[in-house]
Amino acid sequence: MAEKKLPGITSQIKDKLIQQAFDRRLRQVDRRSTETSASGRSPLGRPVIPEHHYNFHLHPGYQQIRIINDGAARLGIGNPFFKQHEGIAGATTRINGQEYINYASYNYLGLSGHAEITAAAKEAIDRYGTSVSASRLVSGERPIHRQLEQALARVYGVDDAITFVSGHATNVTSIGYLFGPRDLILHDELIHNSILQGITLSGAKRLTFPHNDWAALDTMLENQRHNFERVLVVLEGIYSMDGDYPELPRFVEIKHKHKLFLMIDDAHSLGVMGKTGLGIREHFGLPGEEVDIWMGTLSKTLAGCGGYIAGEKALVEHLKFLAPGFLYSVGMPPPVAAASLAALEVLQREPERVTVLQDRGRFFLEQAKAAGIDTGTSAGLAVIPAIAGSSIRAARLSAALFKRGINVQPILYPAVPEKSPRLRFFISCQHTEAHIAETVAAVAEESEKL
Numbered sequence: 189m190a191e192k193k194l195p196g197i198t199s200q201i202k203d204k205l206i207q208q209a210f211d212r213r214l215r216q217v218d219r220r221s222t223e224t225s226a227s228g229r230s231p232l233g234r235p236v237i238p239e240h241h242y243n244f245h246l247h248p249g250y251q252q253i254r255i256i257n258d259g260a261a262r263l264g265i266g267n268p269f270f271k272q273h274e275g276i277a278g279a280t281t282r283i284n285g286q287e288y289i290n291y292a293s294y295n296y297l298g299l300s301g302h303a304e305i306t307a308a309a310k311e312a313i314d315r316y317g318t319s320v321s322a323s324r325l326v327s328g329e330r331p332i333h334r335q336l337e338q339a340l341a342r343v344y345g346v347d348d349a350i351t352f353v354s355g356h357a358t359n360v361t362s363i364g365y366l367f368g369p370r371d372l373i374l375h376d377e378l379i380h381n382s383i384l385q386g387i388t389l390s391g392a393k394r395l396t397f398p399h400n401d402w403a404a405l406d407t408m409l410e411n412q413r414h415n416f417e418r419v420l421v422v423l424e425g426i427y428s429m430d431g432d433y434p435e436l437p438r439f440v441e442i443k444h445k446h447k448l449f450l451m452i453d454d455a456h457s458l459g460v461m462g463k464t465g466l467g468i469r470e471h472f473g474l475p476g477e478e479v480d481i482w483m484g485t486l487s488k489t490l491a492g493c494g495g496y497i498a499g500e501k502a503l504v505e506h507l508k509f510l511a512p513g514f515l516y517s518v519g520m521p522p523p524v525a526a527a528s529l530a531a532l533e534v535l536q537r538e539p540e541r542v543t544v545l546q547d548r549g550r551f552f553l554e555q556a557k558a559a560g561i562d563t564g565t566s567a568g569l570a571v572i573p574a575i576a577g578s579s580i581r582a583a584r585l586s587a588a589l590f591k592r593g594i595n596v597q598p599i600l601y602p603a604v605p606e607k608s609p610r611l612r613f614f615i616s617c618q619h620t621e622a623h624i625a626e627t628v629a630a631v632a633e634e635s636e637k638l
């Protein structure tokens with residue numbers, strides 16, 4: 189299909205167009221349902237229920253997906269989602285029988301697919317089975333759960349840790365449970381969706397502060413702190429869309445000044461930041477107790493699936509007994525706990541993986557900047573965006589690179605503001621400098637063609 193050119197449109201106009209298209213479809217459907225009953229009442233005299241109140245096909249979210257997908261198809265842009273990897277997705281991957289340089293996986297240290305970690309998972313299956321088949325609190329746990337949690341607590345230099353079966357659910361259930369309507373939660377404007385969902389569930393008042401702006405946060409707290417009981421500030425160790433990080437010691441000062449809880453989502457920082465990969469805490473040389481809630485995921489460098497909270501005993505014990513996402517949910521499957529425990533051991537035994545990852549990230553960032561690619565505020569630590577300017581440009585750039593054997597995901601509006609859709613490159617310690625040089629050259633060439 190011939191590609192049509194669309195001028196860049198703002199997110200407000202885009203929202204309005206989508207809303208108008210949606211309203212048009214609803215009017216058509218409503219007209220159809222009332223046409224069957226001229227009085228607007230059913231034959232039994234009850235008011236007619238509009239079809240979009242009982243039909244998933246007409247759900248606003250689904251209609252929005254349809255409108256966007258139809259628009260993309262009309263512009264000749266293929267669907268960049270749900271690609272099927274035929275083997276281990278590391279620095280390279282196989283999709284539809286073809287090899288790609290891969291930047292779409294969080295396998296930063298190449299530990300998913302590592303022989304020792306795979307063997308640990310298989311051994312755990314042989315010993316404990318594939319599921320623990322119930323909640324740990326009521327039906328008991330396996331030694332491997334506690335070994336993993338204690339190893340994570342040591343990483344952060346804190347009393348203990350608790351693991352949950354999903355990273356996203358870890359944030360939702362922990363924040364949702366610990367805070368309530370009399371509390372205030374302030375978060376960086378670029379915070380992950382799981383934190384936002386947790387805040388909504390908690391019922392706490394939510395305020396956003398500008399990205400990494402500790403001074404603005406301080407001013408907000410001067411005005412607001414005394415109006416609330418408990419106050420939580422949430423940051424990320426490395427921001428998942430932008431690849432930069434906060435000046436954590438400044439936020440720690442603010443925590444002490446305003447007597448609040450500080451939470452770090454370290455999902456993209458563990459195994460990536462710090463001399464030996466122990467995350468943002470190691471990077472800044474902070475004692476573990478300077479942050480009240482260390483959160484992280486097992487799905488990035490730890491080659492598993494799930495999330496954790498590490499901190500003082502009172503926090504961890506409390507969550508273990510009462511956080512609904514732990515209490516009323518099954519324990520982590522043994523092979524996953526075993527894989528992440530083994531991954532943590534390899535990470536600590538082979539810090540050279542972290543050094544190479546940091547070198548490759550720096551190399552990518554330098555090369556990209558030299559080629560005139562807009563990498564935003566990325567620090568060159570595992571997450572590097574190439575800002576494309578609009579969702580259409582990002583989707584087209586991703587498709588053009590795919591044709592050249594490079595797999596990188598476009599991040600489109602509304603996941604990021606409409607002025608900053610991007611390609612997001614996840615770097616692995618297994619990428620070679622040759623992979624990176626080829627990729628940067630291809631991004632620069634294809635961007636020129638758009």
Ligand SMILES: Cc1ncc(COP(=O)(O)O)c(C=O)c1O
Pocket residue numbers: 354355356357359380382424428453455456485486487488493494495
């Ligand atoms: C910052 C951050 N927190 C939490 C999560 C959720 O983790 P998971 O994908 O392991 O559920 C993600 C997911 O990528 C993330 O980027």
